[in-house]
Amino acid sequence: MGFTSSHFTGAVTSGELAHRELQSRPDQWWAGLGHRCIHTTWSSRGSISLEGLGLQIVREPQEASFILAHGTEALSVPSDGGRIEVIEQSLEQLFDLLERCAALLEPPPMVVANPDMVTTSGAELIPMPGTLAKKYADLNPKCQVRLCGKPDPIIYNACKDALGLHPSEVLAVGDSLEHDIAGAAAAGIDSLFIAGGIHQKEVCKGNTGSVDMDALEALSRQHQAVPTYVVPELRW
Structure with missing residues (x-):
């Protein structure tokens, strides 16, 4: 994009923070998430690796201890031999899945690794995981949603710590x-x-x-x- 490394003190991303919190489990809420997750991800924009997090990918709401929202184009699903495959999903299909999760007596909490609602691709607006977060929170007051990026303070605190500025x-x-x-x-x-x-x-x-x-x-x-x-x- 025309920048050089001298322009940067560092970089902090919401995906990085989500990975860090899932790996370190810093408090009771994170520790209580469990390790069986439904994972929404990308297909055309590139799938997300969950290596090193010790997570078990599941497909059905009743099997999940939490939902991890990385993307709005696909689901990670377990396949034969322990491999994880990515299957494309429409936004409507993902909404349907969230409705099934929200209908459970104890809906699994959602971790949102990118809370943006939309992003630009030329003149087109692409739905982002924040769209899933809003949908899920609106479905049932018992649906917990934890944002790992803007507007949550977690991302600003991480940046301020890296910069060392007031x-x-x-x-x-x-x-x-x-x-x-x-x-x-x-x-x-x-x-x-x-x-x-x-x-x-x-x-x-x-x-x-x-x-x-x-x-x-x-x-x-x-x-x-x-x-x-x-x-x-x-x-x-």
């Missing part, structure tokens, strides 16, 4: 009001909102590249997330 010295940059901007505000960090990202059609004026501030104000109220600064796009 929150007043940090700027969070992102294009999601619900995740990037709301999460930064909750963490006490200033934010730079990129209007030409996932909210482009809602807050940008046609193809001019300018921001409709009235539309942005209304959308910010809707998401209860007000950015400190706004630019149409990020240029380096």
